[in-house]
Amino acid sequence: MWKRSFYVIWAGIFAVFWLITGTAYAAGGGGVITTDPTQHFHPKGKMPSEFTAELQNKWRQFLPFDDKRDFEEHQKGFIAAPDYKQIMAEAGHVAWDIGSYEWLLDGKDFDSIHPSLQRQAILNMNYGLYEVIPGIYQVRGFDLANISFIKGKTGWIVFDPLTCKETAAAALKLINEKLGDRPVVAVVYSHSHADHFGGVRGVVDIKDVNSGKVPVIAPIGFMESAVSENIYAGNAMNRRMFYQYGVLLPRSPFGHVDQSIGKNTAAGNTGLIPPTRVIEKDIEELTVDGVRMVFQNTPGTEAPAEMNTYFPDFKAFWAAENIVGTIHNIYTLRGALVRDALEWSKQINKAIYLFGQEAEVMFASHSWPRWGNERVLEVMRAQRDTYANLNNGVLHLANQGATINQIHNVYDVPKSLQQQWAARSYHGSVEHNSRAVINRYLGYWDANPTTLIPLSPEDSAPLYVEMMGGAKPILAKGKALYDQGKYRLAQEILNKLVYAEPQNQEAKDLLADVFEQIGYQKESPSVRNSFLAAALELRSGIPEGDTPKTSGPDMIQAMTTELWLDFLGIRLDSRKAEGHDFKINLVTPDNDEKFVVELSNATLTNIEGFQAKDADLTVTINRSDLEKTMMGAVDFDEQIKSGKAKLKGNREVYEQLKTMLVHFDLGFEIMPGTGAKDLTREQKPFEQEPFADTSGG
Ligand SMILES: [Zn+2]
Secondary structure: OHHHOOOOOOHHHHHHHHHHHOOOOOOOOOOOOOOOHHHHOOOOOOOOOHHHHHHHHHHHHHOOOOOOHHHHHHHOOEEEOOOOOEEEOOOOOEEEEHHHHHHHHHOOOOOOOOHHHHHHHHHOOOOEEEEEEOOEEEEEOOOOOOEEEEEOOOOEEEEOOOOOHHHHHHHHHHHHHHHOOOOEEEEEOOEOOHHHOOOHHHOOOHHHHHOOOOOEEEEOOHHHHHHHOOOOOHHHHHHHHHHHOOOOOOEOOOOEOOOOOOOOOOOOOOOOOOOOEEEOOOEEEEEEOOEEEEEEEOOOOOOOOEEEEEEOOOOEEEOOOOOOOOOOOOOOOOOOOOOOHHHHHHHHHHHHHHHHOOOOEEEOOOOOOEEOHHHHHHHHHHHHHHHHHHHHHHHHHHOOOOOOOOHHHHOOOOHHHHOOHHHOOOOOOHHHHHHHHHHHHHOOOOOOHHHOOOOOHHHHHHHHHHHOOOHHHHHHHHHHHHHOOOHHHHHHHHHHHHHHOOOOHHHHHHHHHHHHHHHHHOOOHHHHHHHHHHHHHHHHOOOOOOOOOOOOHHHHHHOOHHHHHHHHHHHEOHHHHOOOOEEEEEEEHHHOEEEEEEEEOOEEEEEEOOOOOOOOEEEEOOHHHHHHHHOOOOOHHHHHHOOOOEEEEOOHHHHHHHHHEOOOOOOEOOOOOOOEOOHHHHOOOOOOOOOOOOOOO
16 A cells, blocks of 8 residues: 555645646655554565664663653643544645554554654644643644644734644634634744745735735744745755655654654645734834734744744743754755754743743744743753754864764763753754754865765765675675664665665665664654655655645745746756857836846856846746746746747747756655666766766767
């Protein structure tokens, strides 16, 4: 059954990529869903080994399982759960299914799951409406994030309306049913990630926002970050999501169990209503519907644009996504700019001294609240210190010579923090976060010239395999290491063999077995999923996908024309552009924008606000029409045919440009011999001398 599962990716969050990259994989609910987890065991899958089981037992002894406060807190204030487990998307598929993880509540310990991760996965099974304190409520377990409701004089102030319209609307319906019907009087976006704004159309009518009746409040820099953070490398990020988020893994003790900050992401209609009130100062106070709110902008922490909020009259601190039930990603494995652990720590410290001294409750956009000033401060301090120690401890070692290729084996969290649940590294593992700190300050090079211009793995592997005597002894040694539980040594040599012989299924299967055990052993679901996803692809290739017909007009509307033109520059195949030069003036009369788009030196650039006198071609199209092309709904040729786009000058350059643009495909290969080869490898084989013809024609 698992075989027929489609790739399931969150069209919600990443709808905008589908649209501009024309990628073709499915939106659904994430993984295969049934209530019997054992049904999803891969035919080639292996049970946890004795070594894995022994390690899990050690964790059960080492970690503070006697501290059960999180379990009291995650249940506290429970009001009601709905009588359904699934939320349907408007498109007809399942957008959300908390029931697919219910096997976690059977009380079994699984040796295929790190005990700490299993604990976190159970805590994230919160489902329904909860009271934080009288006047503040949360609906949890309807999406990756929580949606929060503050009771004003006349209605609800909604904090972070989830990823999609369907789940946000269901949450609003639930609270209105249980606590009485109230209108939504304001929406606050805590930060620029789509799981915190994408469902806004499920809680407000855009007419009420446009008329000024319902303000939409956001931190400084929100729109730029919300739209641009993931565009340029979008297709690569989406492909890597299959690893970090395990979107092709079945939900089972042997597959996807949790995503640290929640179970998973809902897959429905994602929208965006631009904010009407931007919080610009570091600290800014605002009263809405009688509710006093003190905002603390925290740019450059978990998101480029983010803010905490303090409610003085409730003595309640909203920590946005800056403090949740896990240490977060300094480097997120799907790919993103490395974040700043020191700044993150400093902003938490600022919150401690601004609000933490009197806060009686802390709640956030993920996880569960903490009650009592002492407990609030304990958690704030634990996370402040963990981020600061990560930054300082890693640089302390780097200044003594530890490199990006060693630091994860050297740096460890102080013992006292290891024993605090709030300081455990689920979302960002200690390993990948510590490497990220070095990457932020020193970059990816370890200063050994061998690694400055290293061979590509597929180029170096054949030499290693030859020197090691071929596949046979490598497989024998790999199996021996596997049998001894020495998985990281085993992966080192088997990985070489797989790169040298991508069609050697025996080698791929053994490497998959190794990855699987490492995945079972990891506390961070990001890391676990990455190993398990690679194992799955090695065993049975990349499954075929299906194409969703979702659209995200809000996101496209919010995307600047410049950003879209920049992305065309990325889509340009330089090799095909060689020898061509032209200038195109682009005019969009309805919003009064002008650009020069120039192809020169096989490179496509653009500049806003200018027109070239000697342009080869002038293209005039309203921005509102252009958006249909930007989202892939209407081909540009059709725009010309229908007269929406007018071409003046040499039409030939438009035809040329069309042939130079590549549509990115989400199905590119990561592990060797599992799918379509990456074509860029044909461009510059390493054996070639610098003066050989590398133009490819
Ligand atoms: Zn989030």
